[in-house]
Amino acid sequence: MRKLTIAIFVALLSLPAFAETGEGFKGDETPPPPHKQDSGYKGMEDTHNITISHLKELREGAWVTLKGNIVKKIADDHYQFRDKTGTIDIKLAKDTWNGEEVTPNDLVTISGKVGKDLQSVNVEHFRKE
Template structure:
């Protein structure tokens, strides 16, 4: 009799676990809308306020910035010249941020980081690069 009760309890616990797996998680369905068609929800880097080089030069030291533009050239070991439609600024991008991705001057990239106005000229210390 005890074995029957144990078997029933074990069976019910396993069925609850299997039933729980059916709820939640990612389910197949329609493709998500393109980012420009989203009205609400998390959109990753698209949610970050995209600034311009011109505006960044007026911001305070340590301000968080995001730019969309092109890396023009390497100026030092981990320093580059970045340009958007409003101007150019020096950026510092550690190799770990590149994460072995190759970027060319004609690639449109989004950079996020913090503004260092103590440097002359001002510099953006990049913490995220999206190609």
């Protein structure tokens, strides 16, 4: 009886090791075409309508909030992000996902600092709409 109890206890403790986290980018869906993207205003606190096309007008390190879709994973923490006006590279660390699972069809809001090249964003806040 004692061996059975220990075996059940060990089996229950090992279950989380086999579980898939379910967070991060799932790239198996095709993103919507750019002309079909709709930002869908939902009462964001940030009243500035920044788009990717406006990034080159900003300075390095400027804080931006963008709405769009993560369309492709490029490298470990690097993804391609697209809104109605264009595409940029973003750096989105694993701890920033907040346990969310995202596909190319999901509308997301990202906030972060503009990179040195003025064509990338280092994401610090992420939210799935």
